[in-house]
Structure formats: C-alpha cells, structure tokens
Amino acid sequence: METRAVYPGSFDPVTNGHIDLIQRSAKLFDKVIVAILKNMEKAPLFTVKERAEMLEEAVRGLDNVSVVAFSGLLVDFAGKIEASVIIRGIRAVSDYEYELQMALMNRRLSGQVETVFMIPAESYSFLSSRLVKEIAQHGGSVGEFVPEGVERRLGGKFGLRS
Ligand code: PNS
Numbered sequence: 128m129e130t131r132a133v134y135p136g137s138f139d140p141v142t143n144g145h146i147d148l149i150q151r152s153a154k155l156f157d158k159v160i161v162a163i164l165k166n167m168e169k170a171p172l173f174t175v176k177e178r179a180e181m182l183e184e185a186v187r188g189l190d191n192v193s194v195v196a197f198s199g200l201l202v203d204f205a206g207k208i209e210a211s212v213i214i215r216g217i218r219a220v221s222d223y224e225y226e227l228q229m230a231l232m233n234r235r236l237s238g239q240v241e242t243v244f245m246i247p248a249e250s251y252s253f254l255s256s257r258l259v260k261e262i263a264q265h266g267g268s269v270g271e272f273v274p275e276g277v278e279r280r281l282g283g284k285f286g287l288r289s
Contacts, residue, residue, distance in 0.1 A: 132156040132212035132243070133205050135197070138163050138178045139171040140277045142259055144251035146185050148216045151245060153189045160208055161186065165198040172260055172284060184276045202237035213242045218252045 132152055152159045163178050175196045186192040197204040205213060215226050230242035254272055263269050263281040270278050
C-alpha cells in the first residue's frame with residue numbers, strides 16, 4: 128500500500144531547512160505533498176502563488192513530491208488527499224511544545240492520520256522563515272539559508288543589494 132505524507136506549513140518563504148526535510152521525507156514515503164496554508168492569520172510576505180512557485184522550483188527533481196495549497200483544517204485536507212501521515216519538523220526543544228499540542232489536537236480531530244516529527248540537518252537548527260525575512264529586510268545576506276530563487280524574490284520585496 129502506498130503511504131502518502133502531507134508536509135503542511137506557511138512556507139513564507141521556503142528555506143533550506145524545509146527543503147532538507149522534504150528531501151528526507153521523499154526517501155521515507157511513497158508520496159510527499161507539500162501543502163501551503165492559504166488562510167494565514169498574519170499577513171504573509173509572499174502570496175500563495177509566489178510561495179508555491181518557490182517551492183516548485185525547490186522540489187524540482189524530486190519525482191514523488193508535489194506542491195499544493197490548502198485551506199481549512201489540515202486533517203480534513205489530509206483525508207481528502209488520502210494522506211495517512213503529517214510531517215512536521217522539530218528544530219529544537221522550543222518547537223516541541225507547540226508541535227505536541229498540534230499533533231495531539233490533530234489526533235483528537237482525526238484517527239486517520241499520524242504525525243511524524245522529523246529533525247532537519249543540525250546546520251539548519253537555527254533557521255526559520257521569520258528570521259530569513261528579518262535579515263533580508265535589513266539588507267543582510269540570506270544566500271546560505273534559502274535557494275537562489277527565494278533570495279532573488281526577497282531582494283525584489285525589500286530592494287536588496289545582491
Ligand atoms: O509553518 P507553520 O505556520 O508552523 O504551519 C502551521 C500549520 C499550517 C501546520 C497549521 O497552522 C495548520 O495545520 N493550519 C490549518 C488549520 C488547522 O488544521 N488547525 C488546527 C491545528 S491543530
């Protein structure tokens with residue numbers, strides 16, 4: 128039986144840490160569906176379309192990975208696409224409490240989907256989309272944290288030097 132995993136998130140924007148997790152997940156599961164949340168509470172920097180384009184570029188070459196956008200409850204979306212696994216990354220202990228709460232709530236909401244926590248490469252343990260945006264906004268270099276296409280688009284948003 129084919130195991131489908133959904134990797135949900137804001138991806139505003141995708142970082143090398145996300146990509147590391149996607150690559151690891153693609154080896155573990157038959158299909159990985161990267162799912163961008165549409166209705167974020169806080170205003171995102173990038174539109175869903177932009178976030179999807181950056182992700183598409185980043186996963187090019189990974190044949191069993193696809194990128195989609197979703198709204199509503201994650202467990203409902205997982206059911207719709209017949210995913211039995213939710214992938215979430217844990218970088219440090221500080222991520223754990225929020226992730227545990229979400230995983231347990233998702234388990235309460237649906238018995239059909241299991242959360243699997245994955246650990247990115249150590250070198251990405253400090254990396255987050257929020258910090259990348261902050262650095263880029265203040266003119267810092269983010270080239271080692273995100274793919275080239277993302278760096279370029281951040282430059283476009285903030286008028287960065289390259
Ligand atoms: O990258 P993020 O912002 O940490 O991802 C959070 C995400 C998208 C996984 C979470 O907000 C989510 O699943 N939202 C969909 C709505 C939902 O199902 N909420 C209940 C979660 S217990």
